[in-house]
Amino acid sequence: MKLSHLPLRLASGAFILNSGVGKLSADEGTAAWLQESATRVLPRLGDLPAEQFAKLLAAGEITLGSTLIAPFIPSRLAGLGLAAFSGCLLTMYFRTPEATQEDGIRPSASGTALAKDSWLVAIALALLIDGSGKKKKKKKN
Template identity: 65%
Template sequence: MSFRPSHIPLRLITGAFILNSGLGKTALDEGTAGFMQSMASKGFPQASQLEPAQFGKILAASEIAVGSALLAPFIPSKLAGLGLLAFSAGLMTMYFRTPEMTEDDGIRPTQDGITLAKDSWMVAIALALIIDGKKKRK
């Protein structure tokens, strides 16, 4: 199993943050779920095909699953990192596909884009877990 003591702060803080976010979304009202769905559909048009309540439940379950995987010490860091990478890449896709989130250069965040742009740290943590999780062959 690939779990190193240096992974503990990466997994603990990120996992707790994402798990808390997911638990907070378990009781979304229709309006909040609809707003989140409209934001997500800018990056992923398929999200608009769901009912807002259904989207909210899927979003909450996804965050709970990723957060829990990061917190579970029996899940290898590489696998937890891959889950985090999929999750955070989705956020970054939404950021880059939503024109009002970035300046004219398409990279730097506008005031509205800072909320998603700051989530780029999760991509870095995921990559660190994946790369550092590889075992050296003798």
Template identity: 50%
Template sequence: MGFSPSHAILRLVTGAYLINSGVSKLSLDEERAAALQGMAANAIPQVKQIPAATFGKALAAGEIALGGALVLPIVPTKLAGLGLSAFGAGLVAVYVKTPGLTEADGIRPTQAGVAMAKDTWLAAIGIALVLNRKRRKVVKAVKSPKRS
């Protein structure tokens, strides 16, 4: 399996971004991990059952793993896209459900929500990778001359 040229840039740039984001979270202090966990709990209340430090490490590991899946050409594009779509959808849910991040319409970001609103792009890139369609070459049949 390899990258199709049309999706290589999507996978490489997004994967590198996620790897960097995950690596930066490996050294989260307890307070920052708890803040991220609190935001995540707005969309997925069950995360509150995990110790904050464990949540922070799991988030970091998940971002690094997903980023790696995106940059490695051995991972099929649709599979990498499914992972990115799920992760992006989770981030969008956090954005939409966290008070103060959206305007009254629930969609447009407030100043505080601009940083999280960009996560909609991750979800969109994931969907684009999932909807990847391989172009098939059309081979025209050549009629062989009749033999007499």
């Protein structure tokens, strides 16, 4: 992991890890709300019991958050996981009509919390683009 990736990985990883830990104790109403939101992206998620979905989501977030924080995980791999996760979050944002203004892009007052996930996409792209950590050595003649 490059030193320049540390702030990106720690900030996003800690945020996602904390979110996952919080979902471990989701009550029935919260679990149902999370599941309903997720079905905007993947409708088949509605086939699961809401409590089971919340536990799976929590486990996924804990895994992703831990992956981002772990320095031995390559940045490109961590970035790939973050890109998939944050892409789903942005898809949910764009498929929630009340989250955007009339133009369908800019966030409404109630959509700002979802729109902030665009930062996670930007972090994922930075990790993917700059994640190889390998530099070509110049040959000295």
